[in-house]
Amino acid sequence: xxxxxxxVEQAGPLSTLQDEGRRGHLRHGVTWSGPIDRAxxxxxxxxxxxxxxxxxxxxxxxxxxxxxxxxxxxxxxxGGDFTARxxxxxxxxxxxxxxxxxxxxxxxxxxxxxxxxxxxAGAIECPxxxxxxxxLALVGLxxxxxxAGDRLVIEARLPGEARPLPLPSVARGPIRVVMGPxxxxxxxxxxxxxxxxxxxxxxxxxxxxxxxxxxALVPSAVTMLSAPLLRGAVQVNGAGTATILLADHQxxxxxxxxxxxxxxxxxRLAQLRPGTKLRFAAVTVEAAVAAARAAAKAQATWLAAVAxxxxxxxxRLASANLIDGVVDAQGNE
Amino acid sequence: MAALPVCKPVGDSxxxxxxxxxxxxxxFDNILALDAALQAAxxxxxxxxxxxxxxxxxxxxxxxxxxxxxxxxALALAGQGGAARRxxxxxxxxxxxxxxxxxxxxxxxxQAGMAPDAVIAAHLTADYRVYMVGFAPGYAYMDxxxxxxxxxxxxxxxxxxPIGSVMIAGGQCLITTLxxxxxxxxxxxxxxxxxxxEDPEPFLLQPGDRVRFCRVSRAAFDAG
Numbered sequence: 001x002x003x004x005x006x007x008v009e010q011a012g013p014l015s016t017l018q019d020e021g022r023r024g025h026l027r028h029g030v031t032w033s034g035p036i037d038r039a040x041x042x043x044x045x046x047x048x049x050x051x052x053x054x055x056x057x058x059x060x061x062x063x064x065x066x067x068x069x070x071x072x073x074x075x076x077x078x079g080g081d082f083t084a085r086x087x088x089x090x091x092x093x094x095x096x097x098x099x100x101x102x103x104x105x106x107x108x109x110x111x112x113x114x115x116x117x118x119x120x121a122g123a124i125e126c127p128x129x130x131x132x133x134x135x136l137a138l139v140g141l142x143x144x145x146x147x148a149g150d151r152l153v154i155e156a157r158l159p160g161e162a163r164p165l166p167l168p169s170v171a172r173g174p175i176r177v178v179m180g181p182x183x184x185x186x187x188x189x190x191x192x193x194x195x196x197x198x199x200x201x202x203x204x205x206x207x208x209x210x211x212x213x214x215x216a217l218v219p220s221a222v223t224m225l226s227a228p229l230l231r232g233a234v235q236v237n238g239a240g241t242a243t244i245l246l247a248d249h250q251x252x253x254x255x256x257x258x259x260x261x262x263x264x265x266x267x268r269l270a271q272l273r274p275g276t277k278l279r280f281a282a283v284t285v286e287a288a289v290a291a292a293r294a295a296a297k298a299q300a301t302w303l304a305a306v307a308x309x310x311x312x313x314x315x316r317l318a319s320a321n322l323i324d325g326v327v328d329a330q331g332n333e
Numbered sequence: 334m335a336a337l338p339v340c341k342p343v344g345d346s347x348x349x350x351x352x353x354x355x356x357x358x359x360x361f362d363n364i365l366a367l368d369a370a371l372q373a374a375x376x377x378x379x380x381x382x383x384x385x386x387x388x389x390x391x392x393x394x395x396x397x398x399x400x401x402x403x404x405x406x407a408l409a410l411a412g413q414g415g416a417a418r419r420x421x422x423x424x425x426x427x428x429x430x431x432x433x434x435x436x437x438x439x440x441x442x443x444q445a446g447m448a449p450d451a452v453i454a455a456h457l458t459a460d461y462r463v464y465m466v467g468f469a470p471g472y473a474y475m476d477x478x479x480x481x482x483x484x485x486x487x488x489x490x491x492x493x494x495p496i497g498s499v500m501i502a503g504g505q506c507l508i509t510t511l512x513x514x515x516x517x518x519x520x521x522x523x524x525x526x527x528x529x530x531e532d533p534e535p536f537l538l539q540p541g542d543r544v545r546f547c548r549v550s551r552a553a554f555d556a557g
Contacts (some may be wrong), residue, residue, distance in 0.1 A: 026383045026392065028536045030470045061492035129530065138469060141530070173395055181349040183343035225356065226465060226474065228383040228390035232344045252385055252467025260344035263395065285400045292395040 001122060004071035004156040008146050009104070012062010014206060017104040017124065017143025018117075020053035021131035026228065026251050033134035033142065035217050036115045036207060036247050036270045039168055039299055042267040044119035047076040047096050048167050049157075055126050055133040055143055056119035057152075061109045062126045064118065064146065070102040074160030080113020083129035089162075097162040113271040114205065122157040135276035137207050137248050166305045169298065175265045177234065178288050182256035185224065190217040190240070194258055194280055199242075207248040209235075210270065216240030219256050226254040232261035234280075246270055260287040264295035337411055338367075338389070340404040347379075348391040348404045356386050356476055356504070358455075361464060363387050365421075365541045367411050376406035384540045385465040386474075421462070423543035426508070428499050428546050429554035430521035437518040442503070445481055453548060455479045456520060461506055461544040466536065471510040471528030473538035476503045483503075486516035497523045499546065508538075521546075524557050 008015075018041070021034025035058055036039035045052050057064065063082075076096045077084040085091035087104040101107050107118055126133045126143035133143040150239075183191055199214035218240035229235065233245045235255045244261060261269055262283065272278060283291070338350035350367070353360050353401050368384045371391065378398030383390040393403045428500075430438060430453050442449040461475035468474075486502045492513060494500070498509040500517035509515070510528035529535045538544070 024381060025470075026390075027382045027466060027540070028470065029467045128424075131533070134352065136470070141470075178342050178344050181343050181351075220433070225354070225386040225388075226467060227349065227385050227388040228467065230343050230347045230390075230392065250468045252465060257343075260342075260347075262345045285342035285345065288342075289395045289399045292345045294535045296396050 001155045001229070002158055003210060004069050004073040004120075004122075004154040005069050006066045006073070006094045006099075006105075006152040006154065008064065008067050008148055008150040008152065009067050010063070010065040010148055010261065011150075012060055014058075014060035014062065014136060015064050015146040016058050016134060016135035016207070017055050017126045017133055017146065018058045019055045019133040019143070022130055022134045022136070022142070022248070024044070025130060028141040029251050031136065031247070031249050031251050032231070033132075033136045033174050033207075033247050035117060035170055037079050037117065037267045039267050040115070040117045042299065042303055043078040043094075043165060043168070043205075043306045044076045044117045046303040047078070048074060048119055048121040048160075049307065050119065050121065051121075055124045056117050056118065057124075057146065058114050059107060059118065060114055063108045065107070066099070066105045066152070067117060068099045068103050068105070071154075071156060072098060072158065073154050073156040074158065075105065075120050076121075076165070077107060077116060079116035080166065081110030082113065082116035083108050083110055083119070092164065095162060096160060096165065098160060112273055114273060115271060119156065120154045120156060121160055123155045125153040125155070163309045166302065168270050168302055171265065174279040175237065175263045175269050176283045176288065176291065177259035177280050178262060178285050179259050179282050180184050180257070181260070182224065182227075183258055185219045185221050185256035186217060186236070186258050187220045191258065193217060194242075196242055198205055198277050198279055200275045201272050201276045201278065205274065209243045209245040209249060212242040217242055217258055219258075222256075224254050224256055226252045229257055230260065232263065232266050233257040234259040234261065240309070244269065262291055264288075264291040337408055340400075340408065342400050343390065345395045346393055348393065348400060348407065350389040350391065350407060351387065352389070353387045356464065358462070360387060361462075361541075363411070366515060366552040367407065368540075370410045371407065372411075373409075373506075376403060379403060383467070385467060392541070403510070409422055421543050422539070424538065424542060424544045426523050426525045426546050427553070428521040428523040429549050429551055431551050431554075434554070435520050435521040437500070438520050440519050441482065441484060441520060443490070444484055447481065452482060452520065455482055456506075457546055459506070461539050461546075462544045463540050463544065466538060466540060469513065469537070470510055472507060473527065473542075474531050475506045475538075475544055476504050478506055484518060488516070490514040492517040494519055495522065497525070497527075499523055521548075522554070524554060
């Protein structure tokens with residue numbers, strides 16, 4: 001391990017440090033947080049050979065610019081269509097690279113997605129709360145937001161190399177939901193509108209959620225005792241505007257949830273750029289669980305491919321056994 | 334024996350148990366009992382449980398278990414009844430209601446047709462019970478505001494009330510743990526830290542806990 005220090009020269013407002021999330025405290029009002037695009041986050045760790053869940057930088061449209069002021073580090077950038085460029089070299093998305101003292105690393109928005117993950121081989125030093133570095137943006141707890149002037153200190157694992165990473169196979173088609181748990185607060189027309197009509201992603205979004213533009217889904221009853229909710233909740237206010245709650249969602253709320261987006265479709269939903277049209281389709285909870293398992297299986301295969309170029313020759317040979325089926329997975333794209 | 338709760342799926346990883354649709358201390362006893370039973374003997378794949386006024390959310394790992402298995406395990410435990418109920422802890426929380434610490438007291442008094450001191454006196458008689466910790470870290474929703482003080486929330490939230498604000502809306506009371514906009518009515522402030530960020534056990538109030546407020550002088554409040 002070698003010390004590496006990066007200076008944050010510029011950072012968009014949604015730049016935070018995240019790990020896998022802070023579990024076990026929903027009952028205390030503490031949401032899980034963690035990365036919005038969980039597959040992209042997992043790919044960063046696999047690409048770098050880091051333990052799953054190592055702290056990494058999550059960023060959005062504002063991008064981030066880092067300058068290496070000491071040492072060197074191997075980085076990986078994943079997620080959507082963001083690109084990484086080390087000054088003097090070409091920009092690329094879904095890549096690893098080497099950042100040396102004096103060089104700038106520019107992560108930029110490609111215009112067709114919302115979230116990227118930037119990680120470093122080794123460990124980023126960052127504060128934790130309740131055993132997690134995940135930033136709860138509302139209160140700034142955990143690793144925290146990154147702003148210009150901040151320094152990132154990394155116990156960097158070297159050496160490494162620049163190499164392209166295999167892309168995930170992203171499902172197409174409507175975003176799948178399980179109806180409810182408060183679907184009975186809505187008239188049949190509102191439930192049908194959710195499934196039959198087209199919606200748009202509204203301009204405003206953050207780590208708490210995204211707002212839908214489209215037909216109003218006006219509930220027939222709005223008096224509801226606050227109840228717990230989970231990521232993916234399609235929560236509707238009295239005017240019929242739906243918000244889909246993401247990683248920093250509040251843990252309980254008194255607005256009814258007409259449906260809940262299934263885990264397998266949450267990453268791609270969160271990456272839909274404002275203005276993108278989308279539709280929803282209802283599935284049974286049994287189909288939703290089956291989809292979660294299928295997605296986990298496909299992700300394990302893909303992550304093995306992401307990891308395959310990393311590490312020593314012995315590591316690569318060992319991991320080669322894991323990547324049977326990669327061709328199938330990629331063939332499905 | 335109480336009726337069994339209704340089980341509803343929450344996406345691919347939650348079971349929402351609905352026990353009723355109105356706040357009821359006995360019903361909440363059942364929720365706490367089932368919560369305790371599940372924590373004592375969690376079925377495989379159960380990640381977290383979240384009690385609230387009339388519901389209990391069970392969060393499960395869909396790679397390990399599924400909705401029907403978790404729901405059946407919960408219903409079996411609920412049907413057994415009689416699980417040891419956790420006795421909620423009792424807290425006595427000092428608060429000061431000097432005018433600058435209780436910006437909405439005069440409005441509450443006017444709407445209730447009472448003197449400000451009578452509002453606080455009524456609040457001090459209340460035996461509050463925590464029915465939910467949610468929304469944001471450590472936000473403990475306590476039921477028990479005396480009927481004479483029931484007011485709807487303000488139509489427009491007020492920005493950033495300080496941490497430790499004691500506020501009421503409808504039958505509910507809570508103590509803020511973060512500076513956030515709120516439409517609730519602030520009738521005092523406490524120095525008792527409800528959310529202790531540096532503490533390994535940061536959450537003072539748990540579902541089922543009971544709270545009574547006592548009034549302290551400005552001097553005592555300022556002394557912390």
